[in-house]
Amino acid sequence: xxxxxxxTKRKEDFVPLNGNSVHMYACGITxxxxxxxxxxxxxLIYDIIRKYLQKKGYDVTYARNYTDVDDKIIARSRxxxxxxxxxxxxxxxxxxxxxxxxxxxDPDIWLKATATMQGIEDFISExxxxxxxxxxxxxxVYFAVDSFPGYGKLSGRNLEDARESVRIENxxxxxxxxxxxxWKSAKPGEPFWHSPWGDGRPGWHIECSAMNMQAFGxxxxxxxxxxxxxxxxxxxxxxxxxxxxxxxxAKYWIxxxxxxxxxxxxxxxxxNSLLLCDLLEKYSPExxxxxxxxxxxxxxxxxxxxxxxxxxxxxxxFYRVLAxxxxxxxxxxxxxxxxxxxxxxxxxxxxxxxxALADLFGIFKSAAAKLREGDVKGANDILGQTVKTYxxxxxxxxxxxxxxxxxEKKHGSAAPENVLALVRKRAEAKAAKDWATAxxxxxxxxxxxxxxxxTKDGPVPEKL
Numbered sequence: 001x002x003x004x005x006x007x008t009k010r011k012e013d014f015v016p017l018n019g020n021s022v023h024m025y026a027c028g029i030t031x032x033x034x035x036x037x038x039x040x041x042x043x044l045i046y047d048i049i050r051k052y053l054q055k056k057g058y059d060v061t062y063a064r065n066y067t068d069v070d071d072k073i074i075a076r077s078r079x080x081x082x083x084x085x086x087x088x089x090x091x092x093x094x095x096x097x098x099x100x101x102x103x104x105x106d107p108d109i110w111l112k113a114t115a116t117m118q119g120i121e122d123f124i125s126e127x128x129x130x131x132x133x134x135x136x137x138x139x140x141v142y143f144a145v146d147s148f149p150g151y152g153k154l155s156g157r158n159l160e161d162a163r164e165s166v167r168i169e170n171x172x173x174x175x176x177x178x179x180x181x182x183w184k185s186a187k188p189g190e191p192f193w194h195s196p197w198g199d200g201r202p203g204w205h206i207e208c209s210a211m212n213m214q215a216f217g218x219x220x221x222x223x224x225x226x227x228x229x230x231x232x233x234x235x236x237x238x239x240x241x242x243x244x245x246x247x248x249x250a251k252y253w254i255x256x257x258x259x260x261x262x263x264x265x266x267x268x269x270x271x272n273s274l275l276l277c278d279l280l281e282k283y284s285p286e287x288x289x290x291x292x293x294x295x296x297x298x299x300x301x302x303x304x305x306x307x308x309x310x311x312x313x314x315x316x317x318f319y320r321v322l323a324x325x326x327x328x329x330x331x332x333x334x335x336x337x338x339x340x341x342x343x344x345x346x347x348x349x350x351x352x353x354x355x356a357l358a359d360l361f362g363i364f365k366s367a368a369a370k371l372r373e374g375d376v377k378g379a380n381d382i383l384g385q386t387v388k389t390y391x392x393x394x395x396x397x398x399x400x401x402x403x404x405x406x407x408e409k410k411h412g413s414a415a416p417e418n419v420l421a422l423v424r425k426r427a428e429a430k431a432a433k434d435w436a437t438a439x440x441x442x443x444x445x446x447x448x449x450x451x452x453x454x455t456k457d458g459p460v461p462e463k464l
Contacts, residue, residue: 001056001348003222004298006230006253007154011350016221017251022053022060023216025250026107027208027225027233031091032072035098037274037292037303038226038259038266044289044394045256045297045351046224047104051392052347063215064107065208066092068114069201074190084191085114098276103285103394111211113202117193119210120202123244124182124195132243136173139185139198143205145178148239154253155231180236182206205236212241212249223250227257227298257300266303274303284406287312289394293353315395316407317458321364321371322400324424325383328376334384339363343389353393360390368458372428415461419450423459426452 002011016022026046029039043064050062067073068088077084092112100106113120124141127133132147145151145159152158159178181203186192192199202210212220218241225234234253241249258265261272279288291311295301325332346355363386370378387396408415415423426441442452445461453460 002350003252003254004350005251006255007250009156012252014252016058017219020057020059022058022222023220024050024053024060024062024222024224025208025212025215025220026062026064026223027229028065028067029095030067030070030072031088031095032070032076033091035095035276036259036266037276037279039095040099040102040104040276040279040288041259041292041301042226042256043099043104044102044292048293048353048393049222049224049254049351050107051105052351055344055392061109061216062107063109063111063211065111065113065211067204067207068092068112069191070204078189088114098280101280101285102276102288103397109215111215113207113211116207116210116214117202119214120206121195123206123210123213123240124197124202126244127182127240130243132240133182134175135183135197138173139183139200140173140181141183141197142174142179143182143236143240143243145176145180145239148243150242151178151239152235154235154238157231157235180205180232182240205233206240208233209237209241209244209249212237218245218247218249220250222252222254224254224256227255230255256297257295260300260302262304263302279308283308283312284315284398284403286395286398286403287315290315290357293393294357296350296352296354298350312407313455313460316404317455317460318360318364318396319398319400319403319407321368321458322383322387322396323404324371325367325376325379326400328371328379330376330380330383332380332384332387334377334381336381336385339382339385340389343392356390356393360386364458368427369431372424372431415450415463419445419448419461423452423461427459 001014003014004011024046026042028043029035046062046064050060053060069084073088074084077087080087082090124133127143128135128141131144133141133143135141182205183195183197184200184203186199186201190201192201223234223237238249259274260266261274264272266272266274287308291308292301294311322332342359343356346352346359349355363382367379367382370382390396422441422445426438426445429435429437429441445452449463451462453462
């Protein structure tokens with residue numbers, strides 16, 4: 001199995017640090033507002049990676065965090081009049097409920113910044129002792145970037161390039177504009193904690209390093225997050241953690257792509273954020289997952305107006321074949337090693353869900369052909385294995401009859417059974433190259449007010 005490692009800029013064989021054990025951490029959500037599709041995508045990707053590693057036989061412990069204190073949360077607290085800690089807890093409960101509605105499993109370990117304050121203080125104290133950090137008279141503490149020669153190795157930026165792009169704050173208190181805050185002195189009206197340097201709160205970057213240390217110790221196998229976190233967040237995590245321990249922090253750094261909406265970067269300022277709660281009102285979790293997983297996790301996803309409707313139609317086509325198989329007497333409990341091997345081959349290549357989903361069209365075409373031929377056992381073997389294998393991605397976990405019925409109820413113009421029967425007979429005639437019968441059935445359907453659209457998912461009746 002190969003994983004693309006952002007640190008080395010290449011795919012590498014996956015070999016854990018300690019035998020069969022895998023320690024995996026992914027940066028979670030800053031709970032300053034509702035979860036959007038980008039949050040959902042990132043949570044989905046690392047849940048799937050965890051599950052696939054388990055399928056391969058690894059003993060995985062997966063930790064994920066909530067950032068529950070930062071500038072945006074404090075700003076929202078002021079806007080709403082809700083104390084920052086209460087606001088953060090309220091949003092965590094809401095986001096948890098939405099992720100579970102999407103059927104994304106919880107991590108093995110939940111971490112919160114506010115529950116790691118002693119660890120953060122100890123971490124900063126050690127960095128100061130080792131000469132990698134310094135306190136200012138105002139009570140701020142900064143990491144001294146010049147003290148860590150490896151700075152920039154994750155992002156590939158040299159110090160001059162980094163200086164051009166980093167946001168400079170309180171420059172008069174810093175020895176170097178690139179130095180980043182480990183501890184921020186308290187401002188009036190903000191939540192704070194006591195520390196040796198004065199009342200204040202941690203900087204964002206130190207939180208993840210300290211939470212990792214609390215969960216796993218000095219080293220982890222996999223550190224994940226969105227590509228937008230490579231610099232400065234993950235670069236800074238490496239610097240402060242490796243400066244403290246003298247050891248490689250994470251062996252594999254993996255980053256998922258970002259969400260664009262009609263070609264534009266999704267952002268609150270552009271007003272194009274797609275909230276997870278809104279998506280869940282329109283589409284089933286399986287449709288959302290199919291839409292998102294059609295792109296390899298490292299690539300950006302462009303959400304167009306057609307992305308989710310087309311994904312829904314593809315899933316409908318698959319579920320119609322499953323429903324046909326059940327009507328024909330298939331138990332959907334068959335075994336087909338070839339399908340599982342094909343899935344593993346795709347996923348072994350850097351978790352390539354795009355390839356795994358592309359394979360589904362051929363799989364269902366083959367199963368539909370066997371049903372037309374009357375080979376119910378052959379169809380059952382194919383479809384039963386597909387249901388088992390692809391459940392790892394959260395697909396084919398619904399009742400076929402219910403999925404089809406829900407779609408038809410939602411979209412109307414549901415084809416009655418006599419129309420569906422004719423559509424199936426026409427497909428059988430076409431498979432037998434009996435073009436005269438196929439044309440006659442099409443004409444009969446037209447007379448009944450129905451057209452047949454031949455798609456890669458199979459024939460679909462459409463009301464005229």
